[in-house]
Amino acid sequence: MGAESFFFYLFGVIVLAGALGVVVMSNPVYSAISLVLCFFALAGEYVLLHAHFVAAAQVLVYAGAIMVLFLFVIMLMNPTPADAREAGGSALLGWLLGGLFFAAIFVALITARLPGSLPVRSEVSGYFGSVEQIGAELFTRYLWPFETAGVILLVGIVGVVVLARLHRKEG
Amino acid sequence: MSWLPELQHYVLLATALFFIGLIGVLTRRNAIVIFMSIELMLNAANLCFVAFSRYLGSPVGHLFSFMVMVVAACEVAVGLAIIVLIFRERRSVNVDDVNIMRW
Numbered sequence: 373m374g375a376e377s378f379f380f381y382l383f384g385v386i387v388l389a390g391a392l393g394v395v396v397m398s399n400p401v402y403s404a405i406s407l408v409l410c411f412f413a414l415a416g417e418y419v420l421l422h423a424h425f426v427a428a429a430q431v432l433v434y435a436g437a438i439m440v441l442f443l444f445v446i447m448l449m450n451p452t453p454a455d456a457r458e459a460g461g462s463a464l465l466g467w468l469l470g471g472l473f474f475a476a477i478f479v480a481l482i483t484a485r486l487p488g489s490l491p492v493r494s495e496v497s498g499y500f501g502s503v504e505q506i507g508a509e510l511f512t513r514y515l516w517p518f519e520t521a522g523v524i525l526l527v528g529i530v531g532v533v534v535l536a537r538l539h540r541k542e543g
Numbered sequence: 544m545s546w547l548p549e550l551q552h553y554v555l556l557a558t559a560l561f562f563i564g565l566i567g568v569l570t571r572r573n574a575i576v577i578f579m580s581i582e583l584m585l586n587a588a589n590l591c592f593v594a595f596s597r598y599l600g601s602p603v604g605h606l607f608s609f610m611v612m613v614v615a616a617c618e619v620a621v622g623l624a625i626i627v628l629i630f631r632e633r634r635s636v637n638v639d640d641v642n643i644m645r646w
Contacts, residue, residue, distance in 0.1 A: 380548040384556050391560055391583050395567035400575050407579050414586055421553070421597040426589070426605050433612050438582070438619050445623045446575060449630050466569030474562035481555060490550050491598040501597075506605055514606050521613040528617030535624040 380420055386413035400446045404439060411435040422496055425506040553594035561587035574626050574636045578619065585615050 390410025397403045411434045418427035499505050510518045560583060567580030589608040596604025626636060633640050 377546050377548060388559055391563040394579050395563055400573055403576050403579055418593055421593050423593045423605055426593055426608050429612055433616060438616060441619055441623060463570040467566055470562055470566035470569055477558055494600055496600060501605060505602055509602055509606060524613055524617055528620050531621050532624045
C-alpha cells in the first residue's frame with residue numbers, strides 16, 4: 373500500500389468519523405468541533421486530488437469563517453436542556469430510512485455496469501489545480517460566474533443586515 | 544476493486560458523507576445541527592466535483608466547488624441570522640417548536 377492509498381484511507385476514516393460525530397453528539401459545540409475535524413480531513417483529500425486551491429479555500433472558508441460563525445451563534449444562544457430534547461422514535465425511523473437508502477445507492481454504485489469505462493488516473497502537471505490556473509480560468513473564461521459570486525455574497529450581506537435591523541426596530 | 548484509490552473510491556466516500564448528512568437532517572431536531580448536516584451534504588458534492596475534475600484532467604470542477612463554497616457561506620450567514628431571530632422570539636432552536644408562521 374503506497375503513501376497515497378494510506379493517506380486516502382486515513383483521511384477517509386477521519387472524514388466519516390467527524391461526520392458521524394456531527395450527527396450523534398448531543399452538545400452542538402461538540403458537533404461543531406467534529407465538523408471542523410471533518411473539514412480538515414476533506415482538505416487533505418483535496419490535496420491528494422491535486423486540488424491545492426480548493427484545499428486552501430476549504431480550510432480558510434469552511435474550517436475558518438463558517439465554523440467561527442456557527443460557534444458564535446451556538447455560544448450566543450447558550451443552549452438550555454430544553455433545546456436538547458430530540459425526537460425519539462422518529463429518529464430511529466430516520467436512521468433506518470437513511471441507512472436503507474444509503475445501502476441501495478452503495479450497492480447500485482458498486483455493481484453498476486457502465487457502457488464505457490471510468491476515467492483512470494493520469495499524471496497531471498504541478499500547474500493543475502494551482503492558484504495560478506484557477507485564477508486564470510476565473511478571470512478569463514469563467515469571469516461571469518465569478519462576478520455573479522460577488523453579487524451573491526453582496527445579497528447575503530444585505531440580507532443579514534436587514535434581518536438584524538428588523539429586530540432592532542421592533543424591539 | 545483494488546486498494547489504490549480510483550474515481551469510484553472517491554465517489555463512494557462522497558456517497559457515505561452525503562448520507563451521513565442526510566441522516567443528520569432526518570434525525571436531529573436542533574436547527575443548528577441540521578444546518579451543519581446540510582454543510583456535510585454540500586461537501587460531499589464538492590468532493591465529487593473535485594474527484595471528477597482530477598480524473599478528467601480539467602479544472603472546471605474546482606470552479607464549481609468554489610461556487611458551492613460561495614453559496615454555502617451565504618446560506619450559512621442568512622440561515623443563522625434567521626435562527627437567531629427565531630431564538631429571540633421563541634427562546635428555542637428546536638425545529639419542532641417552530642410550527643406556526645404567525646403568532
